[in-house]
Amino acid sequence: MYRFDQVTVCLDSREVWVDGDPHRLSTRAFDILELLIHADGGLVTKHDIMRVVWPHTVVGDNNIQVHISALRKLLGGKQGWIKTCAGRGYRLVRPAAEPSPQRSGRIHTFVPATPAWRGQPSLSGREEAIADIRALLAEGAVVTLAGPGGIGKTAVACEISRYAVSDLDVEAYFVDLAAHCPTVSVMQATAWALGAAGPARLEEILRAVGERKVMLIFDSCEHVIGELAVLCLSIRARKPNVAVLATSREPLCIPDERIYRVPALNVPAPDASNAEILMAGAVQMFLRTGEAMGSAFPLDSTTLHRIAALCRRLDGIPLALELAASRAASIGIDAVLSDADDLLLSIRNRLRYVTRRHSTLEASIDWSYQLLDEAERIVLSRLARLDGWFELASACELAACESFDIKAVRDSIAGLVSKSMIMTRGGTASEAWSLLGMVRAFMLRYAARIDAGESLESASAAAEPILAHARSAQPMRSHTNAPAL
Ligand SMILES: Nc1ncnc2c1ncn2[C@@H]1O[C@H](COP(=O)(O)OP(=O)(O)O)[C@@H](O)[C@H]1O
Ligand SMILES: [Mg+2]
Known part of the structure; x- marks a missing residue:
């Protein structure tokens, strides 16, 4: 999945969404977009486009221009993502940010798919976690949300970034480190997120930050944790006005870091009553996912106890609950409950916009x-x-x-x-x-x-x-x- 501000592109399924709504793009425009994405900021010449998009035909420049202008319109217009290199071709690069003073109180760049983004009311069972993390942010400016994959780190980080923007009046910049890897360095991804002009160097990042109150949200950091730790140290040493919120399966291990281990959602005890089952965060999430899939589960005692058993078996891990609930919405809770662990591990995520990492447990x-x-x-x-x-x-x-x-x-x-x-x-x-x-x-x-x-x-x-x-x-x-x- 690739994100360009409000536009999301899935190369595997060849789909495009704008603000979460599907967007139709012609086959050739999509082919060109794919080329530009793979070039990763590098130049795509007209010859490259001809070779890949019209391999057996000779076509004029205006054919390319028609599709480029559709892409340009989609990706932010003239000042947007598609840059023309006169006479040579095109590049896909993050647009430079406008001058900053009036920009406070916004989340810049795309924030990933969370329940709120999908129109669901809010996160299930995270009230305590959100309060604890707010307290940590008040104590120290580097907070790492650590925990296993699918535990809900990104979802919580998104919730916290909204709070930081509305209540702490900071500007939040979201740096999705999984989306950029392996071709892009942490420095480059950060520079892009900040809209820093020029080469990806520390100085450019510091200049882009200026004296503003900024929160950098680094998402999915575990595979570049050492590189990120060095960058955070360097930024914080020169810009104490920058707060860092990182999500990672492993902490940064830098001074002043506050680590919050994101816990699993509460699961009901085996002898819980119906009311207690309904109070558990894991059950609430399971029920909401069923509703979102268009098949609300009945709330009779037998069904509730089965859902509770499934939540216990899945240790209250949101990703596992999401996958199991969506499967249960189509084949029934009993069938999922009787599946062996092996089958649960390989349930495919029906959501199109998830990364491959979240496609199965x-x-x-x-x-x-x-x-x-x-x-x-x-x-x-x-x-x-x-x-x-x-x-x-x-x-x-x-x-x-x-x-x-x-x-x-x-x-x-x-x-x-x-x-x-x-x-x-x-x-x-x-x-x-x-x-x-x-x-x-x-x-x-x-x-x-x-x-x-x-x-x-x-x-x-x-x-x-x-x-x-x-x-x-x-x-x-x-x-x-x-x-x-
Ligand atoms: N508290 C919650 N309530 C509802 N959905 C959640 C909650 N926590 C996570 N999710 C959903 O579970 C999935 C995995 O969460 P995510 O935040 O991506 O995990 P992580 O970042 O730890 O790998 C996502 O689809 C997310 O939207
Ligand atoms: Mg994540």
């Missing part, structure tokens, strides 16, 4: 799995044999072996907690650890595939090209190691 977990180091992968696969909460001692005993002592296991467990692959219970003095049910199911499935002789690469569900980039990036473990900019 398996893809979401695989994204995180690919970011683990070898030792963490081994420990995670060994711990997948433990069902429910476990103690550190039993985990170390199970995972240690001749070539892998207790210290190495402990280091890996710490890494897995930091990367949100293992959950802890008991706050800072954690007393128990566990894998989310679906992470465990993923690991067991993975192990079964390897046992059946599949190669490591093909057993991995959805390794995206982005991961090659992520692997080559050196994560910065501590700010003291930060390379000089």
